[in-house]
Amino acid sequence: MRWIVIFCGWLCFCGFAGAEEMDSLAVILYAGYGSAGKFTLEGRVIELDEDTAGAALEDGGATNLRRNLAQLFNAEQEDVEVRVQLDAQHWQVKTDEEGYFRLDGELTDAKQSGWLTVTAQTENASATEGGIFMAPSENRRGVISDLDDTLMISEVTAKTSLLKNTFLKNPLQREAVPGASALIASVIADNAQWDASPVFYLSASPRQLYGNIALFLEHNGFPRGVVVAKKVSNESDSEPWLDQVAYKTAHIEDLLQRFPWVNFVLLGDDGERDPEIYRDIQARFAGRIDAVYIRKVSPDPERPVYEGQQDLAAAIARMDNAQTGVKER
Numbered sequence: 001m002r003w004i005v006i007f008c009g010w011l012c013f014c015g016f017a018g019a020e021e022m023d024s025l026a027v028i029l030y031a032g033y034g035s036a037g038k039f040t041l042e043g044r045v046i047e048l049d050e051d052t053a054g055a056a057l058e059d060g061g062a063t064n065l066r067r068n069l070a071q072l073f074n075a076e077q078e079d080v081e082v083r084v085q086l087d088a089q090h091w092q093v094k095t096d097e098e099g100y101f102r103l104d105g106e107l108t109d110a111k112q113s114g115w116l117t118v119t120a121q122t123e124n125a126s127a128t129e130g131g132i133f134m135a136p137s138e139n140r141r142g143v144i145s146d147l148d149d150t151l152m153i154s155e156v157t158a159k160t161s162l163l164k165n166t167f168l169k170n171p172l173q174r175e176a177v178p179g180a181s182a183l184i185a186s187v188i189a190d191n192a193q194w195d196a197s198p199v200f201y202l203s204a205s206p207r208q209l210y211g212n213i214a215l216f217l218e219h220n221g222f223p224r225g226v227v228v229a230k231k232v233s234n235e236s237d238s239e240p241w242l243d244q245v246a247y248k249t250a251h252i253e254d255l256l257q258r259f260p261w262v263n264f265v266l267l268g269d270d271g272e273r274d275p276e277i278y279r280d281i282q283a284r285f286a287g288r289i290d291a292v293y294i295r296k297v298s299p300d301p302e303r304p305v306y307e308g309q310q311d312l313a314a315a316i317a318r319m320d321n322a323q324t325g326v327k328e329r
Helices: 002-013 061-072 159-167 180-187 207-219 244-258 274-284 312-328
Strands: 024-035 038-048 081-086 089-094 100-106 114-122 125-134 141-146 199-206 226-230 263-269 289-295 309-311
Touching (some): 024 114, 024 226, 024 244, 038 081, 038 114, 038 125, 061 159, 081 100, 180 312, 199 244, 207 226, 244 263, 244 274, 263 274, 274 289, 289 312, 309 312
Parallel strands (some): 141 263, 263 289, 289 309
Antiparallel strands (some): 024 038, 038 100, 114 125
8 A cells, every 4th residue: 555655645745735725624533442441542633625525336536536635635733622522531632733633541430341432522613423442351352454455455566556446436436355344244253242343454544544444344344343544644653654564563563462362363465565464473472363364466476375374265265155054054
């Protein structure tokens, strides 16, 4: 996905965003997560163009391009007070120069678990509702999955096709990898609270496309989970623009450390560096990774296959065959 980041950065530096005046102030909430009462929640305050709202299966390429670019280029709001509320608790945070805010909070009731509803509001914007995932201690199985060419067909190895898929289609028109959602569901099927399983969708796309990712996952029936997208900004706390290995490794390490009682299944593809990232994680977190599934998309016939990593398509086929056998009996 680094080509998408490069393209977005190029458009920014060329001043593509200098279009029309934006319409309304809005708070964007990214799904938060935590455990044992402690959580992290992030978001952004921007002026939101009405063009960013809505998507339909019949939308054409021009409509999708306009809407997708409007999501990428918006007027962030610096130094804005944001009130975050969850039940009777509330916190105050302030946005940085890029309009982002982060809350590291603690719940009064540390035993709360599952998906909790949270709202965020500024003085000049209506409340936005979001979710915080508090991992139940009895759920022992989780998933960390790449998105592009693992769950969603993006054609990362063909740059023109990648740009067309990203900008000329909307989330309802993007194609899901057949069987991927069912495979994730089968991995977490034995968790005591199935609908509150530790599922994390780790995307290398910029956070400006967060809404597109979330809508794609919902539309295609993927289990509810936390979407993690890249914070790309001009600030010192920006995540690496091009170093996907450092970006993904840091987030996977954080999840393994935050949820030490959870064993994870990792899903990725061989179009970029997922196999190497996962090989390193397997070696350093022995006993914590139950399986690694890699979707084959690389055109290189000599692409290495690492020990302990299985073909994603074969795993989906085995699952389908097992389910067919159960139905026949």
